[in-house]
Amino acid sequence: xxxxxxxxxxxxxxxxxxxxxxxxxxxxxxxxxxxxxxxxxxxxxxxxxxxxxxxxxxxxxxxxxxxxxxxxxxxxxxxxxxxxxxxxxxxxxxxxxxxxxxxxxxxxxxxxxxxxxxxxxxxxxxxxxxxxxxxxxxxxxxxxxxxxxx
Numbered sequence: 001x002x003x004x005x006x007x008x009x010x011x012x013x014x015x016x017x018x019x020x021x022x023x024x025x026x027x028x029x030x031x032x033x034x035x036x037x038x039x040x041x042x043x044x045x046x047x048x049x050x051x052x053x054x055x056x057x058x059x060x061x062x063x064x065x066x067x068x069x070x071x072x073x074x075x076x077x078x079x080x081x082x083x084x085x086x087x088x089x090x091x092x093x094x095x096x097x098x099x100x101x102x103x104x105x106x107x108x109x110x111x112x113x114x115x116x117x118x119x120x121x122x123x124x125x126x127x128x129x130x131x132x133x134x135x136x137x138x139x140x141x142x143x144x145x146x147x148x149x150x
Contacts, residue, residue, distance in 0.1 A: 015066035050112040051084040059088025091127035
């Protein structure tokens, strides 16, 4: 493990909807090591939910036998790197997929990438048709201000 990485966890699980809450809980516990606010933890849980939901719904077409990898790294300066990878159908046009309200499925809101982008400082999506998609996000936590006792 690099000296720049303070901690690292990698989890692999099947593409089942019930694993979304499992991944959210793991991400919250992992992020809590950075002494962050409850609001920041909720933001981490939200972006994890969106990325994993995309893998299940779009990448694997709701088939429960796909593989999803969640990797999280604690970095210096109160940063966390979140990486979600699948080996599903991939995204033909990543730029189009990241547009607000775009979805490859009718009646979907198409806001997953919008949420991921709004709650992180860096969002990178790489994908190859029939090979899968990797979503990498960096979130920086602000120092918690301590009120002086009067």
